[in-house]
Amino acid sequence: MFSGLFCWGAQMRYDPKSIEPKWQQIWEGSRCFELSNDVEVLNKKPKYYVLDMFPYPSGAGLHVGHPEGYTATDVIARMKRMQGFNVLHPMGWDAFGLPAERAAVRENLHPALITKRNTDNFRRQIKRLGFSYDWKREINTTDVSYYKWTQWIFLRLYERGLAYLAELPVNWCPALNTVLANEEVKDGRYVETGDLVEKRVMRQWMLKITAYAERLLEDLESLDWPEGVKEMQRNWIGRSEGAEVYFAVKGTADSITVYTTRHDTLFGSTFMVLAPEHPLVVQICSPEHRAAVQAYVAEVANESEAQRMDTTREKTGVFTGAYAINPLNQEPIPIWIADYVLVNYGTGAVVGVPGSDERDFVFANKFGLPLREVVEGDVQALAEGKSVTNGKLINSSFLNGMSVADAKLAMWSYLETHKLGQKTVHYKLRDWLFSRQRYWGEPFPIVYGSDGEPRPLSDALLPIELPALEEFTPTKDGSPPLARAGADWLQVKLADGSAATREVNTMPQWAGSCWYYLRYLDPHNDKALVDPKLERYFMPVDLYVGGVEHAVLHLLYARFWHKVLFDCGVVHTKEPFQKLFNQGMILAQSYQDEQGKYYYPEDAEHKDGACVAISTGKVLKTQIEKMSKSRYNVVSPDDVIDTYGADAMRLYELFMGPLEQMKVWQMTGVEGVYRFLQRTWRLVVDSQTGEFPSILCEHKGPEHEALERMLHRTIKKVSEDTSELKFNTAISQMMMFVNEATRATSVPREFLKTFLRILSPYAPHLAEELWQRLGEKQLLANGSWPQFDPALCTENTVNIVVQINGKKRDEISVARGASKEEMEKAALASEIVQRFLQDHPPKKTVIVPERLVNFVV
Numbered sequence: 001m002f003s004g005l006f007c008w009g010a011q012m013r014y015d016p017k018s019i020e021p022k023w024q025q026i027w028e029g030s031r032c033f034e035l036s037n038d039v040e041v042l043n044k045k046p047k048y049y050v051l052d053m054f055p056y057p058s059g060a061g062l063h064v065g066h067p068e069g070y071t072a073t074d075v076i077a078r079m080k081r082m083q084g085f086n087v088l089h090p091m092g093w094d095a096f097g098l099p100a101e102r103a104a105v106r107e108n109l110h111p112a113l114i115t116k117r118n119t120d121n122f123r124r125q126i127k128r129l130g131f132s133y134d135w136k137r138e139i140n141t142t143d144v145s146y147y148k149w150t151q152w153i154f155l156r157l158y159e160r161g162l163a164y165l166a167e168l169p170v171n172w173c174p175a176l177n178t179v180l181a182n183e184e185v186k187d188g189r190y191v192e193t194g195d196l197v198e199k200r201v202m203r204q205w206m207l208k209i210t211a212y213a214e215r216l217l218e219d220l221e222s223l224d225w226p227e228g229v230k231e232m233q234r235n236w237i238g239r240s241e242g243a244e245v246y247f248a249v250k251g252t253a254d255s256i257t258v259y260t261t262r263h264d265t266l267f268g269s270t271f272m273v274l275a276p277e278h279p280l281v282v283q284i285c286s287p288e289h290r291a292a293v294q295a296y297v298a299e300v301a302n303e304s305e306a307q308r309m310d311t312t313r314e315k316t317g318v319f320t321g322a323y324a325i326n327p328l329n330q331e332p333i334p335i336w337i338a339d340y341v342l343v344n345y346g347t348g349a350v351v352g353v354p355g356s357d358e359r360d361f362v363f364a365n366k367f368g369l370p371l372r373e374v375v376e377g378d379v380q381a382l383a384e385g386k387s388v389t390n391g392k393l394i395n396s397s398f399l400n401g402m403s404v405a406d407a408k409l410a411m412w413s414y415l416e417t418h419k420l421g422q423k424t425v426h427y428k429l430r431d432w433l434f435s436r437q438r439y440w441g442e443p444f445p446i447v448y449g450s451d452g453e454p455r456p457l458s459d460a461l462l463p464i465e466l467p468a469l470e471e472f473t474p475t476k477d478g479s480p481p482l483a484r485a486g487a488d489w490l491q492v493k494l495a496d497g498s499a500a501t502r503e504v505n506t507m508p509q510w511a512g513s514c515w516y517y518l519r520y521l522d523p524h525n526d527k528a529l530v531d532p533k534l535e536r537y538f539m540p541v542d543l544y545v546g547g548v549e550h551a552v553l554h555l556l557y558a559r560f561w562h563k564v565l566f567d568c569g570v571v572h573t574k575e576p577f578q579k580l581f582n583q584g585m586i587l588a589q590s591y592q593d594e595q596g597k598y599y600y601p602e603d604a605e606h607k608d609g610a611c612v613a614i615s616t617g618k619v620l621k622t623q624i625e626k627m628s629k630s631r632y633n634v635v636s637p638d639d640v641i642d643t644y645g646a647d648a649m650r651l652y653e654l655f656m657g658p659l660e661q662m663k664v665w666q667m668t669g670v671e672g673v674y675r676f677l678q679r680t681w682r683l684v685v686d687s688q689t690g691e692f693p694s695i696l697c698e699h700k701g702p703e704h705e706a707l708e709r710m711l712h713r714t715i716k717k718v719s720e721d722t723s724e725l726k727f728n729t730a731i732s733q734m735m736m737f738v739n740e741a742t743r744a745t746s747v748p749r750e751f752l753k754t755f756l757r758i759l760s761p762y763a764p765h766l767a768e769e770l771w772q773r774l775g776e777k778q779l780l781a782n783g784s785w786p787q788f789d790p791a792l793c794t795e796n797t798v799n800i801v802v803q804i805n806g807k808k809r810d811e812i813s814v815a816r817g818a819s820k821e822e823m824e825k826a827a828l829a830s831e832i833v834q835r836f837l838q839d840h841p842p843k844k845t846v847i848v849p850e851r852l853v854n855f856v857v
C-alpha cells in the first residue's frame, strides 16, 4: 500500500530526518488514526478515551515540557489501538483568554491573528513528534462553531438558576483592568502574573458552584486520581460541620447567630467577635464606643483578605460596648469586632473560646479578656504553644466527663431540642465569578431590556459572534471593550419588537475548557453539542494527563459543568475524568551572574572547575530552574528533533525518570537514547551495505532459547509497565533486549518483528521503517500487540554466590538445575576465584544447589 512513496535501498545509517516525515505522511494518508463517527461501526470494539490537557497556544511555542504528557498519552493510545480498542486520542486549542490578549497588546496585532499564528505553530511542532492524534477532531475554543455550544451551556446554567448577576465585592486587578475568580487569586495576587488584586464592588455574573459542593466532594471518592489533587479539591471545597447558635444582644431585641465547629466548648466562650462589616455592628455599638469602632472599620476596609487571614499577624480589634447572652448559661459576654473574622464565611460572627482555641487565646491575652478551661489540658497546651489535646470536658454542666466527640453530639441535640441553635454544614467554596472586562472571550447570550434586567436569548439565536473590534484594549474604569462595538452589534430587537442591548462582559478563559472533552466526540455536529449515542459510547475519559497546576481551577470547574450537564441529560456519567495522572515538571539548567543577569548555555563555559561567561570571564552560578524565556533555559523540541529526531525526543521524554516526578532536561540523555535507536537500527540494517546484517537469520533454532526467553520477558515487562505508566522501566527493558540481541551470534527475524511491535508506541517511526524493511506490507501502526508466553518468562539461569573460606568473593550465573559438578566448574572458571586460589586446589568444596559454592583453602 505504501510502495512508491519511498525508496530505502541507499540508506545505511540511521537517519531520522529522512524516515520520520515520510512515515508521518504515510500515516496521515492512510488515515489510520481516525475513528468512525458511526456508532454501529464503533460498537464492534471496546473504546479507550485518552486525553491530554489541551494547550493554550502561547507565542513562545512548545517547550520540551509540553510533549512529556503528550508522549505518554501517545504511547498508551498506540498500545491500546494495537490491543484492539477504538482509541479516541484528540488534540485542540484552548485559545481564548487573557494571555492572547496581552500578547496582542504587546505586539499590536489582533488577538484573532495571534491565535491563528500560534495554533499553526503549535500544530506544526506537535505534528513533528509523530503523535497518533485524530486530527479530524481538532477543536479550537475560539471558533464560532465551538463557542456556540459554550454559550448554549451558559443558557442551561441560567435556566437552572445557576447563573445570576450579583453586586458584590470582587477581585479587581488594576494591572489587567478586569475582575478575577477566587481560584485565580492567591495571597492577594493574580496567580498567572503576580499582579496585585484589590476588592471592588461590581455587578457581575456568578455561577452557583456552591450548589454542587456536596456532590463535588462526594464523587471525588469514586475517582482514580492522585490523592494530592483530591485533597486539594477537598480543602478548596472546605466542608466543615458545626453548629449555628443564637445569642441575644443584652438589653435589645437583636439576636446574633454565630458559627462554631467546636460547639462542645460553648461553656468556655468568654467573648464574641463580629466581622467589622457585620450588619449589626452599627446598631449594637454603644455611643461612647462609636468613634473607635468607626475608625477600626475604616482601617480594615483597606486590608486584603490575605492579610486578614494571616495567622502570624498581631491581633487587632475593638470593643463595641455591647454584650451578648450565652444561651447555655445566661452569662453576658462582651461583643468585639476584629479583622480576622470574615464577613462572607459562616455567619460572620464567632464566639471566643480562649481556653481551647489558639487564636482566641492570643486575642484574650492581648485584650485582658477572661479565660475558662472547658477541655482538660487545653490551657496548658496553649500556654506551651502546643496544639490542643483531646481531653475530657470540664466546667461544662451536662457535658462534664465526656470526650470531645461525645460532647459535640450531646450539644447538637441539646441546641436543637431547646431551639438554641442547629447543626450546620458550611463550605469554604464560593460561587464562581464568571464575567471578565476583556475582549478575547465568549460573549454572553444575554441582553438587557429597557428595565435593565437581563434576558437570555433563545437557542435559535446562537451563536452570538464576538464582533471584530479594532480597538480591543481594556479600560481603567472597568467598562468592557465590547461596549465600544457598533450599534449594529450592541442593539438588538427582540421577538416582541422591544429594543435591548447586549451584555458586554465576556466569559473567563476557563469556560471553553470546561467541556471540550465532550466536543471531541462529535466535533462537527451543528445540531447538538454531542450526539447522545456517541456520548454513551465514549464517555468517561479513561485517562487524562496534565499538570498539577490545574487541581482547583480547570479540574474543579469542569467537574461542576459536567454535573450540570448530567442533570440536563446531556451526559450519562457523573464524572468526566475517571483516571487522572499528573506529569512532573521538566526543569533545565540556567546560568546567572552575581548581578542576576542570565546567560545562554552556549555563552558559558567550564574553566578550572568553575563556570564562567565566555565574553566577560565572570563567574556564573548554575542552577536547576523552571524553564522560562527570561532565564534563557528553554529547550525547544524543534532543536532536539533537528539533531536527534522525534523518536529520540519521545524516548528521552519518558526515559528521564518516572512520569510523575520533576526532572532535569539533559542533552547527554538524549544522546543516550539516540544510541539505543542506532543499535536497534543496526540489528536490521548493515551500515556498510544497507542490506540485512549477517546475524539476522530466517529460522528459530535451539541456540535462540535464551534470547527468546529474554524477548518474552521483555513483552511482559513492557506490556505491564506501559499500562501502569511506568515508561522509563519499560524502555530500559527494551534496551536490555537490544543489547542482548546485539551480542547474539544470530537473531531470528521473527524475534525482531515481535520486538518492533512493542517498540512501536515509543519510537513509531523507526519501528515502522524496520518493520517494512523486514518485509511486512501492512502498517505496524495498525498491527496487533504481541502476547507473551508465561512459561518463557521465568529466568532459566540463577545467580549463585562464590565464597572462599566463607567470604563472598564473586557472584556468577549458572543454568537453573545445574549439577554440583557444573556449579563447581563454573565457579572455578571465575577470574576472581583463580586469583585467590593461585593454582592451589581447594582443600574442600561445599556446594548448595542453586545457591552457593564455598572453597575452603
Ligand code: ANZ
Pocket (backbone or CB within 6 Å): 240, 259, 260, 261, 262, 265, 275, 340, 341, 342, 343, 344, 345, 346, 347, 348, 349, 350, 351, 352, 353, 356, 357, 426
Ligand atoms: C469556637 C471555637 C472554639 C472555634 C475552638 C474553633 C476552635 P472551619 O473548620 O474553617 O469551618 N469561624 C467561624 N466563622 C468564622 C469567620 N467568619 N471568620 C473567621 N473565623 C470563623 O472553622 C470554623 C471555626 O472558625 C469556628 O469554630 C469559628 O471558631 C471560626 F476551640 O468557634 B470556632
